[in-house]
Amino acid sequence: MPLEPLRLQLPSPLVEVDDERLGDVRLLLKRDDLISPEVPGNKWRKLRLNLEHAGELGYHTLLTFGGAYSNHLRAVAAAGAQYKLDTIGVVRGDELAAKPRNWSLAYCEQRGMRLVFMDRQTYREKHSTEVVDRLHSEHGDFFLIPEGGSNALAVRGAMDVPGEITAPYDVICCPAGTGGTLAGIAAGAPPGVHAIGFSALKGDFLTDEVQRLQAEAGLTTANWRVETRYHFGGFAKHPPQLHVFATDFEARHGVRLELTYVAKMLAGIYEMAANGEFSPGTTLVAVITGPAESGAGGT
Template structure:
């Protein structure tokens, strides 16, 4: 039995998530077919890769007898929000370790997390950079007791296995699958779940995100004992850096919403979609290529 199904919950998840085609004259001119994997519709509070990353971690926490989840994130982290929601729905207490100093009143993201029962604590930026070290983890255990540790962004070997399930839901034939990249876990899993002759392209949401290739390699190797060679990361579509944008990117997202009735998340998804359309315009995809774009939130 799938361990994720043993969790006590009344949450209704839309799985598999819908697959919807985008018809656009720019793609037609390039001879490309584009379909959106609407993971943002899985659940309002646990959308997209957030549920896929959390699923097997929640099961592992329950099986190990934990009643508390602790995780890390910035002040506007979607992962912090999702972890708080997961704790609320699946019966775990939650602790959010936030980068930087406390600022009151809380911003909407942190206020939402607190509203879902999460307790917040803060680490200065220097200590936060060492959050993965035994010294910092031991200090948190002394302060907060026993907890199940979720890494920043939720990306670990269990998250990779959850994301690897995504391609198996797709009953359309395709050549390329695209996703945004923040910590590398989603791309690592999706690429691992692909069939022969399929490949994955990640679009970094971070300026200076070249380290993400090492993270994808590390996560795949930790999970499967090896790294696949069917993926790559595009680094030129970050829009200035995390949570930043450019007039060109903003205009593209606005035009996409008018054409297709879908507002794209500006931090991750809009950058990926802009990258897909730009690569298509530059003839980076052969005519006839069938592309899946994962809408994570």
């Protein structure tokens, strides 16, 4: 099913950041946040091939998972509306707690998504055969997209990012939430380029996830690592120093940063540059995976 353009800006712009605080490091921003107003950034990268594959297999319904403020759910709802596909969003938590609907779930329903709610204990097993079989018995036939959208098709979709970069560079950085974008960017990077994924979550489990995703896609590489120092307290934590950094960056460069993922990555890059962790003359590309307005920066 060839997809018609969804008001897409591709390739996404590449802009240089002029900032004396970076010293001898050159920083370029890959503005994937500008790809689409409704399916922005890495969400389009990860969904594109999933949508095509669902169409090729004859599916008319997409089912996926997310929390009450999931940018992934919103992206699937918007894409389903665009391509005339029914969508089902399995939401973590109790439905009574989600009434009245918050702005994010209301958006999903406005785009035609049917919301169903799953208790947190079952949700932890959401991708198990038992739970998926139960969902099929309750909702019929559907094409399943995992939480966050990261699967082998998403990895292959994210491979497009390095191919759009025409300037020479040494390191490419992206935020990391589920690992799919990092897995694909690393697999698509040209020889000699190293990829760094800045984890927005505590812990080092993402390394195993990226390895698994690359293996599923048949694209195993050794040119990447997960940086775990800049989670700023954990997922969805936005301490005052992160707000200060993001506000200052916007004032200097006119780019408003999404806080959960993107600002953490850039704050990490700036600190690493100040600490001399990049060789003088290094050119970095930082992928801005989602806009501040929707919070859609997860990868």
